[in-house]
Amino acid sequence: MVLTEERYGAAPVLGAATLQDFRNSLHGQLVLPQDAEYDEVRKVFNAMIDRRPALIVQCIDTHDVVQSVQFARSHNLPVAMRGGGHSVAGHSMIEGGLLIDLSLMKNVEVDPVKRIAKAQPGLRLGEYIAETEKWGLVTPTGTASDTGLAGLALGGGYGWLSGKYGMTVDNILGFEVVTADGQVLHASETENADLFWALRGGSGNFGVVTSFELKLYMVTEVFGGMLLYPFAMAREVLRFYREVASTAPDELTTYAALLTAPDGQKMVAILACYTGSMKEGERVLAPIREFGPPVVDLMRPMRYSEVNTLIDEANPQGMQNYWKWNGLKDLPDEAIDAIVDAYARVPSPRSAILIDQLHGAASRVSPTATAFAHRDAPHGLVIISLWDDPSEAEVNIAWTKELAAATEEYSTGGIYVNAEFGDKAHAAFGVNYERLSQIKAKYDPTNFFRHNQNIKPTVNAG
Numbered sequence: 397m398v399l400t401e402e403r404y405g406a407a408p409v410l411g412a413a414t415l416q417d418f419r420n421s422l423h424g425q426l427v428l429p430q431d432a433e434y435d436e437v438r439k440v441f442n443a444m445i446d447r448r449p450a451l452i453v454q455c456i457d458t459h460d461v462v463q464s465v466q467f468a469r470s471h472n473l474p475v476a477m478r479g480g481g482h483s484v485a486g487h488s489m490i491e492g493g494l495l496i497d498l499s500l501m502k503n504v505e506v507d508p509v510k511r512i513a514k515a516q517p518g519l520r521l522g523e524y525i526a527e528t529e530k531w532g533l534v535t536p537t538g539t540a541s542d543t544g545l546a547g548l549a550l551g552g553g554y555g556w557l558s559g560k561y562g563m564t565v566d567n568i569l570g571f572e573v574v575t576a577d578g579q580v581l582h583a584s585e586t587e588n589a590d591l592f593w594a595l596r597g598g599s600g601n602f603g604v605v606t607s608f609e610l611k612l613y614m615v616t617e618v619f620g621g622m623l624l625y626p627f628a629m630a631r632e633v634l635r636f637y638r639e640v641a642s643t644a645p646d647e648l649t650t651y652a653a654l655l656t657a658p659d660g661q662k663m664v665a666i667l668a669c670y671t672g673s674m675k676e677g678e679r680v681l682a683p684i685r686e687f688g689p690p691v692v693d694l695m696r697p698m699r700y701s702e703v704n705t706l707i708d709e710a711n712p713q714g715m716q717n718y719w720k721w722n723g724l725k726d727l728p729d730e731a732i733d734a735i736v737d738a739y740a741r742v743p744s745p746r747s748a749i750l751i752d753q754l755h756g757a758a759s760r761v762s763p764t765a766t767a768f769a770h771r772d773a774p775h776g777l778v779i780i781s782l783w784d785d786p787s788e789a790e791v792n793i794a795w796t797k798e799l800a801a802a803t804e805e806y807s808t809g810g811i812y813v814n815a816e817f818g819d820k821a822h823a824a825f826g827v828n829y830e831r832l833s834q835i836k837a838k839y840d841p842t843n844f845f846r847h848n849q850n851i852k853p854t855v856n857a858g
């Protein structure tokens with residue numbers, strides 16, 4: 397049975413005195429539509445998401461989050477939470493409700509002896525890595541430095557170190573979380589273990605996370621970078637990439653990409669990161685660098701923070717974005733042909749197709765060990781449509797959907813909660829949906845947190 401969520405309807409009109417009392421109760425700022433900074437504060441990564449919350453609370457501590465949850469509940473306001481604001485689908489921005497903005501909460505505490513970091517939810521990956529790297533320590537996260545830690549970590553989090561050390565969700569030791577009733581809970585293996593399981597992949601469905609406790613690993617340097625080839629070699633390069641990826645040791649994570657260079661030429665790229673000794677990295681990467689040969693070879697030893705900026709320039713803030721992520725069972729020639737044919741007619745030169753990799757430590761974790769279910773997809777096909785002019789939405793979205801449909805037969809049916817539009821919670825949470833929905837019923841029975849790939853709370857009959 398699904399519990400009703402009718403209670404959270406349209407926002408009521410709030411009186412000046414009510415708003416003033418709320419403002420007085422906060423340590424951070426309350427930003428309203430009439431405030432000068434409102435338009436700047438409501439901006440998110442994807443310019444297509446142009447929404448106007450009734451209230452924005454710029455939280456600076458857990459107290460502000462509790463106040464926001466209680467205020468929203470008592471005034472029947474729908475809520476959204478924003479960490480780094482990179483949800484391409486717009487799950488971190490709401491029309492007419494209350495935005496719990498965590499982006500100012502950026503504290504990091506590193507315990508170099510225990511190799512644990514405590515991190516707040518407003519951090520971007522680059523900011524988090526800059527702090528931990530001071531100690532020669534890093535957590536496996538994503539591949540772009542501007543992405544928010546919170547949304548990435550709550551949805552799964554895969555990147556350059558996942559083959560060696562697993563996904564971000566595999567490296568979370570605990571959370572501080574404000575639940576739908578305004579309680580501050582700790583969740584770990586020993587405290588609220590069901591919530592701990594659900595938060596590791598369940599995205600924003602279970603509460604507002606105010607602190608993450610994350611494992612750290614000693615990684616000072618990696619061997620990484622990018623190889624670029626002419627688009628005419630795309631099929632050959634992607635077939636070669638398939639062999640490279642399927643035989644890669646845990647230390648080596650590789651992606652392939654179809655992209656357009658700034659001079660307008662379409663290219664195909666292999667991106668790689670080797671975590672281990674630089675000598676061994678050079679040896680493992682040598683046959684890959686010899687293939688082709690590439691027209692540009694940007695592989696070299698670099699800091700982890702640097703490999704984490706490889707795709708930054710291609711994904712600036714403020715563009716129109718429409719993405720799709722399909723887990724792939726494998727990468728047969730037919731799928732490669734569909735991908736290359738689609739990129740040959742891509743409507744926007746800013747768009748790219750990324751074939752990412754989930755292997756090694758990340759793939760050895762059971763799909764039910766955390767709420768992130770998609771351990772069976774060796775690759776994700778990420779169709780990244782990016783364009784400037786809002787009037788070109790239709791053609792770009794159609795192109796994205798066409799390629800997703802053309803490759804559907806090779807897909808596992810799973811999608812990444814952090815990359816998809818639409819109501820697709822069953823595909824996003826897969827085998828874990830039922831258990832998540834039971835846990836949702838315990839911690840959020842009225843579905844207060846529902847502006848997301850929504851897990852509906854269920855109760856057992858009888």
Ligand SMILES: Cc1cc2nc3c(=O)[nH]c(=O)nc-3n(C[C@H](O)[C@H](O)[C@H](O)COP(=O)(O)OP(=O)(O)OC[C@H]3O[C@@H](n4cnc5c(N)ncnc54)[C@H](O)[C@@H]3O)c2cc1C
Binds near residue numbers: 539601605847
């Ligand atoms: C350029 C780019 C590169 C990317 N690369 C990768 C990658 O390499 N690997 C990868 O795994 N993903 C990647 N992603 C996807 C990324 O994981 C998501 O965009 C994610 O949403 C980013 O986190 P955020 O904090 O910026 O998100 P937000 O937009 O702030 O939030 C995303 C979701 O999480 C919820 N949320 C945010 N903060 C909290 C909180 N404190 N408590 C509870 N819920 C919260 C929001 O309500 C929303 O539902 C990439 C995305 C982009 C745009």
